[in-house]
Amino acid sequence: MRLQLTFASVLLTIGWTLGAPDGVDLAKPEDRTDHWSFKPLAQFKADQNIDAFIEKKLIDNGLTMSPAADRLTWIRRVYFDLIGLPPSPEQVTAFLTDTDSGGHERVVNQLLASPRYGERWAQHWLDVVRYADTHGFEVNTPRPNAWPYRDYVIAAFNNDTPFDQFIREQLAGDQFRKDAGTGFLVTAARLLPGQIGKDAASMRLARQDELGEIVINTSEAFLGLSVGCARCHNHKFDAISAKDYYSMQAFFAGVSYGDRPIQSPESEALNKQKEELKSRVREIDRAVAGLVPLARSGVERPPVNALLNVERFAPVKARKVRFTIQKTNLYEPCIDELEVFDSQGNNIALASLDVARSASGSKVEANRHQLEFINDGKFGNTHSWMCSEKTGWVILEFPTEHTIDRIAWARDRDGKYTDRLALEYVIEVTDDSENWQVVADSTDRRSVINIVNGIVDPGPGRTGNNVFENAFDGDIGTMTFTTNSGSESAPQRSLLALEEGAVHNLSRIRINDIAGNDNNGRMKQITVRVTTDPDADLTARTYSDVTHLSVKMFSGDADPLPNIVITSNTIEHLDTTHDGFYSIVFDPVPGATGIELEWVNEGKFKHWALREIEACSSSPEEPINQTGITTLDSEQQAKSKSLLQEKKNIESRLKEFSKSRTVFGGIFGKPDPVHILNRGDAEQPKEEVAPTVLSALGNLSLSKDAPEAKRRLALANWIANPKNPLTARVAVNRIWQGHFGIGIVETANDFGRIGADPSHPELLDWLATEFIHSGWSVKYLHRLIVLSDTYRQSEQIVAHANDKDTEVRLLWRFPTRRLEAEGIRDAMLAVSGRLNLKTGGPGFNLFSSRGGLSGFPPISKFKGDGLRRMIYAHKIRMEPDSVFGAFDCPDAGQSVSRRRQSTTPIQALNLFNSEFTIDESKALAKRIREDSGEKVPAQVARAYWLAYGRDPQPDELADAESVVRQHGLITLCRAIFNSNEFLFIP
């Protein structure tokens, strides 16, 4: 199956000089495919085993295996190794007393059956594929649907999915109803469209980068080959040409980065449930709408909304309803459905009830905008009526007269469109007499001025992060102020720009829902200024104070109402203990172009959020009083509140559904033609290539027009093939490395010629053969390895062996190693008793905000979901966790085939001084006291058992006892969490 090198590539070989290993004679043509890992697996006689291979090599080198480790060492080793957590004192005791034969097997079987196993071993794989929950690069925004892939990997390990199938599902899971598997394809960092230049060359380059990452991931993870460098030039050492690179890229030419729905029977059921919930939300909207203020009653009504508007009025006899649009926010008006309700709450406007319709004119787009859609009972833009002019009317005529009291209409009840919305309108009805009367119009609706931009200007001496997003866009958003330092009460300014070009008669600002944070102080004072300066730069405008400022609060929560004091343009004693709604009213400012709000917080102000802010134009004096905006009685209020609560609950469930139903697993479209690019330059395309596997390894080639899915599937089947000499070797080497900290081939991502040779080539081949025969069972391999004598050896250093083989590559002892970042955090939580074993789903936060301009301020206090295993953290690319990141935690920038074992003073500072350590020390101290009471020796013994699975020695007890007596149990716990015995896999 291997091909000879072509003459051309031999010639190229001669040209390679830069960076070649010294001493390699480059002038001499050589067969680069003549490399051990490219050759078929060796054949073996029956009844071989790991220990025989290891022993033989030891004997050849004048070494011997170490005696077996004691049982405590072994059980701690195998727990950390297989599930990443320490055994509990009970588990240790049970094993130490279970001296019947088969005790080791029983422990291993238990561990491999535990869901904790997948959580541990998935991490090894996620390191290789550089998994993260953010997009990386400069804005590093969340990739909210990445986690189904993480959960897929955990489940694949727990289910012992055959490794060949694991490969297929990651390349072509859509073909196996394992959509989440293809998250593998798109794990890399990527530029989002806004970060890519608007010029065509920048876009082509970005596309090449995206495809390049897929090729790199596939070749490194499965084949242990660095194909990526052949993007610009033929590989310097391996038999991989630029043509190979682009031919491999062609398998992925139809893959783009993005979310894709997960198809499964479960997801279809969920989908149905989701539709039901959506329809319930509509019912609630309608029910709540019945409680809105009456039109034309002198009470101000909410602004027009694209999603739904309800007009309520006193019952009136109607034969016809006329809806006249006088002004829209943009273009010709569009209404998705006009509903008219009788006093029993039935929609009597449906076409199915023989209701006729007419209009001033209609803009028709088949199956999207048609007059018939105004009352077809279907919502959304694709079932809507669009007027032919910017103003116009539509009339519904009922077969008979009805008594009606409510009309509902919307631009798009699906919430996708907000343009073409009627801002000014009038609704009239007539009975049989043809005497039209107005029942509702837009004059008593609050008119909102668009706020198009906003920034926060931190106060003097303040540095820190401010998020100012979506708080002014008409939807519920958040404006969060987070300030990391600064003097206690330095004010901050927020500057809001009104939409350009419009003539504004700004007279009010409404602030809805201020959510303070109890720990960090609340907002206590607002100063309001308005500008008419049209300068493009918000910060450069001059602002003047407003006159006749007053404030009205209408919130159900505030009781008693805050005792606000207004001095000139400043509102003082603003008590936001009750999250509330404020309307700030002042004399109209004609030509206003921007607003400045200066905020002052009480105490050491750090963090609070605004959900929504509105700017309103002047309107007649409103009869709003301080106790409430509506005229609802208490019963209605209660009903409204409970309905809205139900809606909120449903919406949060819907949000969960939508999260779990899609995966960032790539979008599959028609493949683009793939060309070899001269020196990797997207502007220099050369010959077109077909999807073809690496020429040194095979000759599978598809046609240039092969369908997309077929390409990935063909590649997957070629890789996941027992005859592929690399696949099984690379896989078993990774598993071996997981157990011993270093693989038989040290360079787990590189089985090429510059990579390391195997320390035990026969063992590697034998394991690969066993692996394939077992049906590619990873758990089978685990059993083989952890139950071997090699694995059971003592960890003690033997001087003469150490002199010969410091790195323990020949395994004359068990090579101990420090726990990884996740292992340390998880073990601390397990020992403190606070570990939350919730599995799956969206990750918990290690940072208090998720990027954008606010950066990543770390969380230091964790509770609830924050105490889950670290694999369930929302993994921020490139941003290390503030405590554990320093322990060589991969940053998900580049693939990490093996974690380093650095030892740094920053690690020591983090583990010794972080709030996390102190909190877990406190929790452990509490647990110890609960378990063993107030007697210090018993406390010390319990601490040792929980952390190390053993009794303290007399001198250890004496030292610890004196520390506990003088400095408290927490001090002992803190030392334990930092101790080598705790941090090392023995």
Add this chain to the structure above:
Amino acid sequence: MKHDAEHLSPSGQQLLNRGAFLSNSATALSSIALTSLLGREGLLAGRRPVIDPSQPYAARAPHFAPKAKNVLVIFCPGAVSQLETWDYKPELIKQDGKPLAGGPAVTFQGPSGNLAKPQYEFRPRGQTGKMVSEMIPHLAELTDDIAFIHSLTSKSNTHGPAENFLSTGFVQDGFPSMGGWVSYALGSENQNLPAFVSIPDPRGIPQASVNNWGPGFLPAEFQGTPFSASKPVRHLTPPAGITTDQNQAARSLLQQMNVRHLEKHPGDGKLAARIASYELAARMQLSVPQIGDLSSEPAHVLKSYGADNASNPIKAGFAKNCILARRLIESGVRFVQLFNGAYASGGQLNWDGHKDLKKQYDVHAEILDQPAAALIKDLRDRGLLEETLVVWCTEFGRMPMFQKGAKGRDHNPDGFTCWMTGAGVKPGVSHGLTDELGREAIHDVHPLYDFNATILHLLGLDHEQLTFYHNGIERRLTNVEGNVISEVIG
């Protein structure tokens, strides 16, 4: 613990197996035993530093006699316009308001507008008479001491990837930063401080954030430790509520426990290294607050840097960071990275002047100019420039046109200016040329690889020899590129 596996180059092993002096049956073990020998002979692919895990910051020898011992990098994120600073273009003044014939219709952010003259006056400076902008009067005074490179190019026109490229030699995330490479190669002269300190701007972190000081795949010891005059090193002290006595007791108990554990595992270097790391951490707990405490700085020093400027707290904050940078260099920290500017924000918080460049640069230049110039002068006056290389850099330049409908310039990776001064640098040099409008480099064109190769060279490091094996490739700061710019070397 003489030889960690990290030091064994797989290609070196390969070589061992191929070498004439080893038979085909050579075992991995015998190759390991020979590695040290070969390492001394310089036969491994890269001349990797050998790291003692218990003393990761121990000073290590460079490849050849260095001209500079340490580095201060002043990094201005957001892309400082070459046309408003050091690349004087009289022709651009003449063509102000005219379209650029044959120029790009669309640049990074969108449609191009007309050519726009430099937004500041230029004046001849010093003995060289080089024209430098009035935007930076203090830095302009240093013109005679500086070697300018006017013809640099970047591989990306997007801030994040371009910052990656400048700091790591790759546009992708996840490669080691230059400071990481340097501290990996050379260690540090001070064992009580990190070898590599990164000082963020008072306004916030730069666009590519930790990529600029991260370790990538180098061992974690070699990442930059971020702190500034106003933001201390994280976890330097325990949280409130832990007393000094408790702290001391925990430390002593930990030491006892670890020593006892080591006694039961004699000869285990990893365990010993961890013990040593706690000792180094304890020393850092003392030395870092000392270095960051500017209270001993006399008033005239604060004044010369602008650190006493109460009316401009950001400037004062940056000035304090400049003083901190000097103190770190003074203490023998190998690599100090000082940021002026934060993330892109429509040009509000860094040098990304898209909309109204003059107005925004007035603000930013005020913050940069006096403190940075004072820092360099202070280093000079204290004799520290004899052994310190000072680098001023930005990720790319800006277009000679304004953007359509705006008074700012779009991204331009095709020709921009960075400079060096201090140890090993030839003073008063202007190397490389952009065209008469400053659109792109046309003479002595240098991709940033060359700039980085030159910095390593001045430190006595051959950029082709300073390698680290990762995923099948001997990685370098300069990928497979890079030529030292000898014209700027003194």
